[in-house]
Every structure is written in C-alpha cells, then in structure tokens.
Amino acid sequence: MQRSENFFAHLGMKNTQGRNHLLDVLEKTEIPLTAEDIYLKLKEKSIEINLSTVYRILDLFVAKGIVSKSTSSISNKSQFELAKKEHSHHLVCIQCKKTLTLAGCPLKCYEKKLKNKTQYDITGHKLEIFGYCPDCKFFANKQEE
Amino acid sequence: MQRSENFFAHLGMKNTQGRNHLLDVLEKTEIPLTAEDIYLKLKEKSIEINLSTVYRILDLFVAKGIVSKSTSSISNKSQFELAKKEHSHHLVCIQCKKTLTLAGCPLKCYEKKLKNKTQYDITGHKLEIFGYCPDCKFFANKQEE
DNA sequence: ATTCTAAATGCAAACTATACGCATTTGCAT
DNA sequence: ATGCAAATGCGTATAGTTTGCATTTAGAAT
Ligand SMILES: [Mn+2]
Ligand SMILES: [Mn+2]
Ligand SMILES: [Zn+2]
Ligand SMILES: [Zn+2]
Numbered sequence: 001m002q003r004s005e006n007f008f009a010h011l012g013m014k015n016t017q018g019r020n021h022l023l024d025v026l027e028k029t030e031i032p033l034t035a036e037d038i039y040l041k042l043k044e045k046s047i048e049i050n051l052s053t054v055y056r057i058l059d060l061f062v063a064k065g066i067v068s069k070s071t072s073s074i075s076n077k078s079q080f081e082l083a084k085k086e087h088s089h090h091l092v093c094i095q096c097k098k099t100l101t102l103a104g105c106p107l108k109c110y111e112k113k114l115k116n117k118t119q120y121d122i123t124g125h126k127l128e129i130f131g132y133c134p135d136c137k138f139f140a141n142k143q144e145e
Numbered sequence: 146m147q148r149s150e151n152f153f154a155h156l157g158m159k160n161t162q163g164r165n166h167l168l169d170v171l172e173k174t175e176i177p178l179t180a181e182d183i184y185l186k187l188k189e190k191s192i193e194i195n196l197s198t199v200y201r202i203l204d205l206f207v208a209k210g211i212v213s214k215s216t217s218s219i220s221n222k223s224q225f226e227l228a229k230k231e232h233s234h235h236l237v238c239i240q241c242k243k244t245l246t247l248a249g250c251p252l253k254c255y256e257k258k259l260k261n262k263t264q265y266d267i268t269g270h271k272l273e274i275f276g277y278c279p280d281c282k283f284f285a286n287k288q289e290e
Numbered sequence: 291a292t293t294c295t296a297a298a299t300g301c302a303a304a305c306t307a308t309a310c311g312c313a314t315t316t317g318c319a320t
Numbered sequence: 321a322t323g324c325a326a327a328t329g330c331g332t333a334t335a336g337t338t339t340g341c342a343t344t345t346a347g348a349a350t
Contacts, residue, residue, distance in 0.1 A: 014317055016327065035308080050329050055308060057327095073216040073223075073271060076337085077307065091265055100263060106255040107272075114274065118245060120236055122276035129252075129259065131267035159346055161298065180337080195300050200337065202298095221308090222336065 011064050018049050022057050023066075032070065032079035032090065032099050072099070072128055093133035102129070156209050163194050167202050168211075177215060177224035215271065232269070238278035247274075 003023065008015040025038050033041075035054045042049055058080050061067035068083040070090060075097045079090075084101075091100040111122050131137075148168065153160040170183050178186075180199045187194055203225050206212035213228040236245040256267050276282075 009318095014326065016317070018328075052309080052330080053328055059309095071216060071221075073214070091259065091263060091267075093265070094268065100265075102259070106252060107274075110251040111274070114236065114247070118236060119279040120238070120245075120276040121282035122236075122274060123239065124276075125272065125274040127252075127270065127272045129256070129267060129270040131260075131265040131269075134264040137266040154347095159297065161346070163299075197301080197338075198299055204338095 011066070013060065013064065018053055019057055019060075021047050021049060022054065022061070026061075026067065026080065026082050029081070030101075032081040032101060034077040034079055036077070038080070072097075074130060089127045089129065091129045091131065093136055094130050095132055095136040095139075098133045098135075156211070158205065158209065163198055164202055164205075166192050166194060167199065167206070171212065171225065171227050174226070177226040179220075179222040179224055181222070183225070234272045234274065236274045236276065238281055239275050240277055240281040243278045243280075 003020065008019060013019065021042055022038060025033070025041050035051065035058055038058075039049065039051050039054050058067060058069070062069045062080075065083055067080050069078050069080055071078050072090065072092045074092045074094050079099060081101060087105065089102045089105065091102055093099070105127075107125055107127065111125070114120065115122050148165065153164060158164065166187055167183060170178070170186050180196065180203055183203075184194065184196050184199050203212060203214070207214050207225075210228055212225050215224050215226075216222075232250065234247045234250065236247055238244070250272075252270055252272065256270070259265065260267050
C-alpha cells in the first residue's frame with residue numbers, strides 16, 4: 001500500500017518500496033518488533049528486502065521521529081514500534097520476550113511529588129516491567145515445584 | 146580478601162580465587178560495571194582472569210542473586226552491581242550525574258492493576274528518573290532562553 | 291598430607307545483533 | 321527519457337557474549 005505520495009517527501013525522504021513495506025508492517029502490529037521480526041514478516045509475504053536495509057530504514061525512521069526504538073534488559077535485541085504521541089512503557093515476558101506496550105503512565109503524580117520533595121527539575125524517566133506472559137506463567141510455576 | 150570460608154559454600158558454589166576477586170571489585174565500586182570494566186580493573190592489579198571466566202562468574206552471581214544485571218539505554222553492554230536487599234530507584238541529574246536513591250516504590254499498586262488487566266505474572270520492574278538537580282537546574286533554564 | 295574427581299578455568303573459536311564499504315539499482319527532478 | 325544522488329543488496333567487519341574442549345583447581349574422601 002502506497003501512502004499519500006508526499007508522506008515521505010514531507011520528511012525529506014525518498015518514497016521507496018522498502019520504506020512503504022516497513023511502515024505497513026509497523027502500522028499493523030500491536031507489539032514492538034525486532035528488525036528480524038520485520039524482515040521475516042515481509043519474507044512470509046514474499047517481499048524480499050535485505051536485513052541490512054531493514055536496519056537502515058529503521059535507523060532513519062527513528063531519526064525522523066516516525067518510529068521509537070527501545071532496548072529491554074531482558075532481551076538483547078532492539079525493538080521498534082510506531083512512535084506514539086504519548087510516551088509509553090513496556091511489559092516484557094522474561095521467558096519468551098513477548099512485549100506489551102502499556103497505555104498511560106503511572107508516574108505523572110509521583111513525579112510532581114518528587115519535584116517538591118527533592119527540588120529536582122524532573123525531565124523524564126524510563127520504566128520497564130517484567131513478568132511471565134499468560135502462555136509462559138503456567139510452565140514457570142510448574143518448574144518451581 | 147578471602148571472605149568467610151562458607152560464604153560461597155552456603156550458596157552451593159566453590160570458593161575460587163576468581164569469584165573472590167570479582168566480589169572484591171563489586172564491593173568496592175559505587176557504579177555498575179561492565180564485564181570488561183571488571184576484567185580491566187583486575188588486570189590493573191595484575192590479577193589475570195580470562196574475560197570468559199568473568200562472564201561465567203557474573204552469570205552465576207546473577208543466578209544466585211548476589212548480583213544484578215542491567216542494560217542502560219546509552220550503552221550496548223550489560224552492567225553488573227551487587228544486588229540490594231530492598232529494591233530502590235534512582236533520580237539522576239542528567240547534567241552532573243548526581244544521584245539520589247529514592248525511598249519506597251511508586252509502582253506497587255500499579256503492578257496489581259496490571260496483573261489483572263494483562264494476565265501477566267509480574268515479577269519486577271526497572272525504573273530510572275531523570276532531571277536536573279537543584280544546582281544544575283538554574284543553568285539549564287538559562288540556556289533555554 | 292595425599293589422592294581423587296567434579297567443577298572451574300583458559301583459550302580459541304563460534305555466535306548474534308548490528309554496522310559498513312562498495313557496486314548496482316531506484317526514485318525523482320530536470 | 322535522461323542523469324544523478326540516494327537507496328539497496330551483498331559480502332564482510334565488528335562488538336559483546338557464549339561455548340567446546342583440554343587443563344587446572346577446590347575440596348571431599350582416604
Ligand atoms: Mn511514564
Ligand atoms: Mn520499584
Ligand atoms: Zn512469555
Ligand atoms: Zn546536577
């Protein structure tokens with residue numbers, strides 16, 4: 001699917017097939033994807049694009065603010081998703097690495113209190129939550145027995 | 146320094162020289178260290194230990210709960226530090242790096258809600274807060290003008 | 291103290307995620 | 321249609337980490 005022809009042009013980028021394909025995948029997913037996830041999803045649809053190119057396009061998208069990149073302490077791969085206007089946090093399965101992007105931020109109020117208490121001018125935070133996903137938690141509990 | 150001879154034994158580990166040396170380094174540092182940091186600090190003291198072994202010992206320490214492993218968003222290397230009994234969070238000045246350890250955790254309640262909403266079995270989280278400390282925020286504001 | 295054995299270590303090589311150089315192809319302005 | 325800068329494919333490099341295997345060591349048994 002070709003987007004409005006000046007979507008990329010507005011951002012000073014050529015409107016290439018590869019970029020359109022990546023954007024298609026990123027628009028369709030609900031969970032953050034690794035470069036390889038994207039590469040494989042395209043391969044399944046018989047869209048051959050070099051993994052190097054996937055990395056290069058993702059770098060570009062991040063630089064242009066279209067996509068946000070995150071790294072979890074649990075996985076050793078970077079993950080990518082469409083940049084949300086609202087910042088968000090991730091819930092990561094420590095077994096299968098499945099990652100949910102969480103809506104909303106639980107720290108708004110806490111930051112205000114901190115600001116008063118510490119006199120720091122607070123500019124941001126990084127929060128990551130770990131656990132076992134529904135698919136993995138059964139086996140995790142079994143193993144402990 | 147040799148620790149009490151059954152420190153390692155209690156945890157089902159052999160009391161080896163390498164493990165003692167790593168623990169010495171980790172006990173002395175105030176900042177998290179990478180495997181290579183540790184390797185080099187030991188080399189400076191003419192303690193030769195293979196980098197593979199450093200990684201193996203760190204893995205073991207993490208598995209035994211002696212050490213906690215983290216990855217910063219800045220670097221692509223894992224960092225290691227002695228595991229604290231009470232988990233805590235840090236408020237870091239992004240200019241001078243001055244760090245406050247914060248009392249209490251603002252996420253207890255949020256985690257319960259998440260558990261219900263997502264069906265994940267939540268086991269932990271990592272939170273870091275950034276800002277300007279009282280000493281730095283004046284200059285930070287000036288610069289914006 | 292000496293002997294014995296499983297576990298730990300050193301070393302080289304493998305592995306994984308990501309980046310890069312360069313020849314070829316593509317998008318797009320002319 | 322043409323020309324050219326930018327994007328891509330492909331092979332290779334790099335960095336952090338892990339692994340297989342031969343050797344050494346810790347600590348239990350004698
Ligand atoms: Mn937040
Ligand atoms: Mn907490
Ligand atoms: Zn899972
Ligand atoms: Zn400061």
